[in-house]
Structure formats: structure tokens, C-alpha cells
Amino acid sequence: MEDMMLKEKNEAFIQNIKKVEPAYFDELKKGQHPEYFVLACSDSRVSPSVITQMPLGKLFVHRNIANQVAEQDESFSASLYYALKHLKVKKIVIQGHTDCGGVKAARNDNDESELRGWLGNIKRSLPEKGNSETCSLEDLTKINVLEQVKHLKEHPIYQEYGEGIEIIGCLFHVETGLIEWIN
Numbered sequence: 001m002e003d004m005m006l007k008e009k010n011e012a013f014i015q016n017i018k019k020v021e022p023a024y025f026d027e028l029k030k031g032q033h034p035e036y037f038v039l040a041c042s043d044s045r046v047s048p049s050v051i052t053q054m055p056l057g058k059l060f061v062h063r064n065i066a067n068q069v070a071e072q073d074e075s076f077s078a079s080l081y082y083a084l085k086h087l088k089v090k091k092i093v094i095q096g097h098t099d100c101g102g103v104k105a106a107r108n109d110n111d112e113s114e115l116r117g118w119l120g121n122i123k124r125s126l127p128e129k130g131n132s133e134t135c136s137l138e139d140l141t142k143i144n145v146l147e148q149v150k151h152l153k154e155h156p157i158y159q160e161y162g163e164g165i166e167i168i169g170c171l172f173h174v175e176t177g178l179i180e181w182i183n
Helices: 004-020 024-028 048-052 074-087 103-108 114-123 137-154 157-163
Strands: 036-041 058-063 091-097 168-170 179-181
Touching: 004 024, 024 137, 036 074, 036 157, 048 137, 074 157, 091 137, 103 114, 103 137, 114 137, 137 157
Parallel strands: 036 058, 036 091, 091 168
Antiparallel strands: 168 179
């Protein structure tokens, strides 16, 4: 059974685009040529396309909890490979955000078995427990983004296919809507 709100929003989306550019979907079906590969958090408040108002086809996006570059994550590795080798993206953006639940859970030593492995990835990107207690959640989130930039530079797929592709770190502030560039 379909969800009426999603159906109505989709129909409005189609009509709004067709008013401005009637052939939009004919062009879209010709293929994608995104300029950016974006690794972002799965948080529902931080959709990269929405917060940057980029049109469809401009961002190739991979999302996971706390925007982690995890070499053992086959889905991320496949997305990175496809973005670099086949789509020939020009830049990579690692987008964290304030009030990140993944960073918060890792900081607070959440021990739920279903999250334990993934939160371990996040914990390894944060300062040791004693050092992180003096950091604000926002500081820890920035540290996490910068660590992911470092992990990406060390990722075998980036090392093989990413030569010359700039990596940009940023933090989306959910409280203001601003993007802070943190390289």
C-alpha cells in the first residue's frame, strides 16, 4: 500500500520541475554526470541534495551513521570506486553535522549489540575517552570528519583511482542550516 503523503509530494515535485523545465526528465534519463561524491551521515535532517539545493544528477551520495570511511564496508568501497572510476567525480565531500547521534552514542559508550561494530569505527576516530570528555560534541564531530578525510586518503580505492581528486570536510549545523568547511 502506498503512502499518500509521499505520493502527493512526488507528484508536486514532478509538476514543479516540469513547469520550469518541461524536458527535465528526458535529460535526466540520459545518464548521470555528478561533480561530487558525498559521504554523509544517515541522519534524516542532513540530506546533502536538500541542504545544498543541488539538482538531481550533481551529487553521487553515500550515507551511513556518522559518515564513516570504513575499508571493510563493501557498500562504501563500491560507491567510492564507482564514483572515481566510472563517474569521474571532481571532488569528494565528507559531510558531518552537529548533534550527530552516532558520535554521541560512541562518546557515551553505547553497547547495543546491533550497533557495537559500527560504533567501534566511530570510537576509533575520536580521542581517547579521557581526552574526549573535555571536548564538546561539536568538537568531536569535527574531529570525526577530519579523521574520515584522513581515512579516505589511506583507502586503497582512493589511492588507486583518486589521484588529484580533492577531499573536502564540512560540518552542517542543524541549528542554523549553515555548512562550515573544516579542512
